[in-house]
Amino acid sequence: MPEIPYANYTRAQRSVKNEYSANRLISTPNFDSDGNLIAIPVVPTKFTPMEVLSLIQSYMSPRLMEQVRAVVPLALYLALFQLLILNQVVEDSLVITGGLIAVIVGLMIFMEGLAKGLMPFGEIIGSTLPRKSPLPLVLFITLLLGIGVTFAEPAIGALQAAGQNISVERAPYLYALLTEWADSLVLVVGVSVGVAAVLGTVRFLYGWSLKPLIYFALVPMLALTIYCSLDLELRNTLGLAWDAGAVTTGPVTVPLVLSLGIGIASAAGKGESGLSGFGIVTLASLFPVLGVMLLAIYVSSTVTTAEIIEAATLTASAAQEAQLSWFEQSPGVEIISGVRAIAPLVVFLFLVLIVVLRERLAHQGEIFYGIVLTIIGMCIFNIGLTYGLSKLGGNAGGLVPGAFMEINSIANSPIYVYGVGLVISLAFAWMLGFGATVAEPALNALGVTAETLTEGVFKKKTLITAVSVGVAFGIALGLAKLIFNWPLVWLIVPGYLLAIVLTMLSSETFVNVAWDSAGVTTGPITVPLVLAMGIGFGNATDAVEGFGILCLASIGPIITVMITGLWARYKVNVEIRAAKEAKMVSKEQEAQTII
DSSP states (O other): OOOOOHHHHHHHHHTOOOOOOHHHHSOOOEEOTTSOEEOOOOOOOOOOHHHHHHHHHHHHHHHHHHHHHHHHHHHHHHHHIIIIISOOOOTTHHHHHHHHHHHHHHHHHHHHHIIIIIHHHHHHHHHHHHHHSOHHHHHHHHHHHHHHHHHTOTTHHHHHHHGGGOOTTTOHHHHHHHTTTHHHHHHHHHHHHHHHHHHHHHHHHHTOOHHHHHHHHHHHHHHHHHHHHTSTTGGGGHHHHHHHTTSSSSTTHHHHHHHHHHHHHHHTTOOOSTTTTOSHHHHHHHHHHHHHHHHHHHHHHHSOHHHHHHHHHHHHHHHHHSOOOGGGSTTHHHHHHHHHHHHHHHHHHHHIIIIISOOOOTTHHHHHHHHHHHHHHHHHHHHHIIIIIHHHHHHHHHHGGGGTSOOTTOTTOSOSOHHHHHHHHHHHHHHHHHHHHHTOHHHHHHHHHHHHHTTTSSOHHHHHHHHHHHHHHHHHHHHHHHHHTOOHHHHHHHHHHHHHHHHHHSOHHHHHHHHHHHHHTOOTTHHHHHHHHHHHHHHHTTOSOOOOHHHHHHHHHHHHHHHHHHHHHHHHHHHHHHHHHHHHHHHHHHHHHHO
16 A cells, blocks of 8 residues: 555545536526526525524624623622622612613614614715715715714713703703703704814815814813803803713714715725724814803803793793603603604715715615614613613612712611721722723724734733723712812813823824723713713712713823823833844944954
8 A cells, every 4th residue: 555645645635525516406497488498486495483593593692792791790780789888779670670671672773773774874975975076065964964973872862861860959050951952952062073073084184183183172172161160150061061072972973974084085095094083083072072161151141040940940840730741751752762863864864865976775675674773772772771771870879979978868878987988989980980991892993903003012902901990090080079079170171181291292193092092981881871870979979960970081091091102102112222232232242252
């Protein structure tokens, strides 16, 4: 028997194949009397119930688990903290559990509908609009799109719901912004996002650095913050204004606006840079802050606090006497708000596609299916937000102060000595921020991008850790602000001044990554949970309002990421210098050896 080399044997094993004739797979064609081919009847595929279940499971499982991983750990953390640390049962646990299930299911359906229905619009418009329309029209449509996507953001509902827990006597202008002026508030935030999208798109086209735009936005923002802090009534609106920037960079705004901006840059031949896509998220989280502060100043110049309080009293008494319609009660109000959030955006996208671009929508059945899913998902999510996330966050926020102070809802409060209870409360906030950020899917994608852009200098794991630590300290600092009643301006102005200094010292790449990291940390789960927790905590500690935690959770990662980036660059420079010195020493030794 001849010997065969083992490599030849393994190669032959890998190349083994079976051949089949195509005639065995395709039916023999039949012809009629005129010689025309007779169509082969299509036999419908039949599946057993188990096969149908298997197909559905394989399709839904990864989508469902993504939301489960985002919601369940946070819910368990809050529940266990109440049970084990505060010795308090979770009130309305069945209602909250049902609400959390609605959040998971609603967000899963919403995200699937977003991918199947709304995202194709962004891709078609982003790639086609710049080629068929002049730049002014393109930028105008970008502005309108920014307004539309803001109304469709799931977290916007959390801002509007927060107005129900604000005392009109203690914070009249804040109450007015969240109730009578709620639609104007969302519109102003939307216009701000639209302006940010326009400016970010122009930046793509002309290759502008992000640094000057950050300075351009921050100077008036910090000036208005100081101005509002000097007014006894306007200072209560600062937390809302700075938190408004956090709710705009969600799962609807970022993909749609970003795809349009990158499409415009690509059509102009400017989209090949590795930094394409950065900047819009940053600007979309900064400009709404400026817009809300300007709206607050306008409201203060048109109505007095006495008029707001009187109107609120009349509204409350009329609400008690009047029978609310079905769409003004839960869950009707959540369903109506869900439809109102998505439908105008869909109509606008259709008008752009048909009237402006004169394009036919491909795969219409799939896109309409996605739009229906988006609306259904938004409605279910809104119901879950009311009965799940907001209720859970509010309960937790109202009970945590019982660790260090006496509150009515806990019989044996304070549970611990003041110092110990205070540390426990701040540690609770820190762990909540860290855990919520690590679980954020968008942060993982940003980490991959950052590692690629920095050629491995900034590892994905390093970015995730830096962002999570920044958010954790931001939320803990926000809780300390409520406990000690610190003015928000004391934290905002120094924090952003430090961020400006770090921006000057950092390279363009690290600036883009750091400032955009603040936007990816505030998802549709984190925002309503932290908002509700802050307001509940503020009510328990008798604070005027509970806003401000989200904005501190945004400035935290900007600072930590840039500090980490500067440290990484310093280490690389040290290693380069050490390598050069070692090479020089080696050359000197070689020269001495030759001599």
